[in-house]
Amino acid sequence: AQRVTQPEKLLSVFKGAPVELKCNYSYSGSPELFWYVQYSRQRLQLLLRHISRESIKGFTADLNKGETSFHLKKPFAQEEDSAMYYCALLNTDKLIFGTGTRLQVFP
């Protein structure tokens, strides 16, 4: 079955520390993966997608098919990165979301 797993509900770091938000998926085929972010009092929005291979707000995510992972990384966390992060997998027309990880960045 297609599934997205985000094992951490909460990740707390200090400003300037590296961040890695974990995402593992289960999919029979060539996966297409996304990271969505929800800042406080804002709408859920797309952060990045793996086919774009781009860095957004200093975040990157590499698809590792061997480990079936799509972890989100940032070398130096900022306070404004505090938000809820969702990993999502495209399954035909629809997205399957993980349960989300709340990132808290302390000053």
Added chain:
Amino acid sequence: DAGVIQSPRHEVTEMGQEVTLRCKPISGHDYLFWYRQTMMRGLELLIYFNNNVPIDDSGMPEDRFSAKMPNASFSTLKIQPSEPRDSAVYFCASSFSAGVEQYFGPGTRLTVT
């Protein structure tokens, strides 16, 4: 462009009452999605439409839930009768086509007492 519009933003109702949530997608978007967000289960897809036609409603929890899209600019999600376990934030999202970025509304926070 105001983006995806949802109403009401907050709804408090008593168990057994009918609840109707409304959504206006972005003009020109062919896909509309309804999601439910809870602490325990995260973001779950309830149902989605393509060109106003329901494509997949396998995420609808039970018969108490129903959704319609009478035209390209309006959709409703109805819960009848409502129960306390339906308390959640309900999001509507739309997209131009399949597999591209989905644009989310601000959500409706539903509390059933």
